[in-house]
Amino acid sequence: xxxxxxxxxxxxxxxxxxxxxxxxxxxxxxxxxxxxxxxxxxxxxxxxxxxxxxxxxxxxxxxxxxxxxxxxxxxxxxxxxxxxxxxxxxxxxxxxxx
Numbered sequence: 001x002x003x004x005x006x007x008x009x010x011x012x013x014x015x016x017x018x019x020x021x022x023x024x025x026x027x028x029x030x031x032x033x034x035x036x037x038x039x040x041x042x043x044x045x046x047x048x049x050x051x052x053x054x055x056x057x058x059x060x061x062x063x064x065x066x067x068x069x070x071x072x073x074x075x076x077x078x079x080x081x082x083x084x085x086x087x088x089x090x091x092x093x094x095x096x097x098x
Contacts, residue, residue, distance in 0.1 A: 002048075003031045010071070011041040017048030020056030028059050032066075040071035047077035052085050064095060074098055 001018035012035050018024060035042070042063065052060075060075075067073040074096040078086070086092040 001027045003027065005031060005035070007035075007039070010039060011043070012039045013043040013045055015045040015048065019051045019053075020049050020059070021051060021053035022055040025053075025055040025059045028056070029062070032059070032063055040067070042067050042073045044073070044075045045077055046075050046079070046082060049082055050079055052082050057085075057089060057091060060091065060095070072096065 001016060001020065001024035003017075004015040006013045006015075014028075014031055016028070020028065032042075044060075044063070064073050076098045078097050083092070083097065086095060086097065
């Protein structure tokens with residue numbers, strides 16, 4: 001997985017490219033940790049993600065919990081297949097997907 005990070009004051013956008021699965025979930029975890037505590041609004045651009053496994057869902061849940069009280073987490077450009085996973089697992093009920 002390739003992750004491109006853009007910061008703008010207290011907001012950050014991470015553009016993800018590749019599968020979000022057991023092999024790559026730790027890469028996203030590391031990128032999220034490196035953002036630091038000054039970031040309170042996070043956007044994950046999922047335009048390059050075609051697959052999310054349970055390991056990827058776990059990382060997204062952790063990010064959701066971290067940014068829920070800080071200012072928010074939103075996902076953009078989610079493909080139909082990944083959106084199906086969010087709907088089946090119930091993640092679509094609490095994640096902000098644009």
